[in-house]
Amino acid sequence: MAARWIELVTGSFDDKRRWRRYKARKQQLPTAYRTAIDGIERYITYAGAIVKGDVIMRMLDDLADLFEQAAADGTPVRAIVGDDPVEFADTFIRNYADGQWIQKERSRLTEAIDRADEEQS
Numbered sequence: 001m002a003a004r005w006i007e008l009v010t011g012s013f014d015d016k017r018r019w020r021r022y023k024a025r026k027q028q029l030p031t032a033y034r035t036a037i038d039g040i041e042r043y044i045t046y047a048g049a050i051v052k053g054d055v056i057m058r059m060l061d062d063l064a065d066l067f068e069q070a071a072a073d074g075t076p077v078r079a080i081v082g083d084d085p086v087e088f089a090d091t092f093i094r095n096y097a098d099g100q101w102i103q104k105e106r107s108r109l110t111e112a113i114d115r116a117d118e119e120q121s
Contacts, residue, residue, distance in 0.1 A: 015053040022057070025064045033067045036077045040089050048093045059096045 026037055040063060050056045070080050081088040097103050 015057055018057040018061070022060050022064055025068065029067055030071055032077055033071045036081065037063060037067050043089045044093060047089070050096060055096055063092070
């Protein structure tokens with residue numbers, strides 16, 4: 001019971017464990033890949049507006065998978081992110097829109113318009 005109360009205050013223990021595993025995975029990457037993933041992670045944190053811990057961890061786990069595989073294959077960082085790293089990161093973020101706060105507001109707007117439409121009928 002105490003653990004549940006603590007998690008309400010501090011956040012999910014599982015997300016914290018996943019975060020530590022992700023950081024350890026990232027630390028194992030070659031320097032160039034680690035530098036790239038650090039930059040993308042920072043951009044995602046600020047520009048992504050992801051508010052759900054499980055979604056951000058899924059995103060970061062997928063990012064780590066991508067960079068681990070690229071490092072294993074010897075794929076250059078530029079081949080992963082392309083000529084425009086911001087476009088890469090924005091596209092990557094769009095795949096996780098369910099965790100963005102704006103998605104909730106978009107749903108609320110759609111529901112409000114649907115209710116208004118029903119009221120006029």
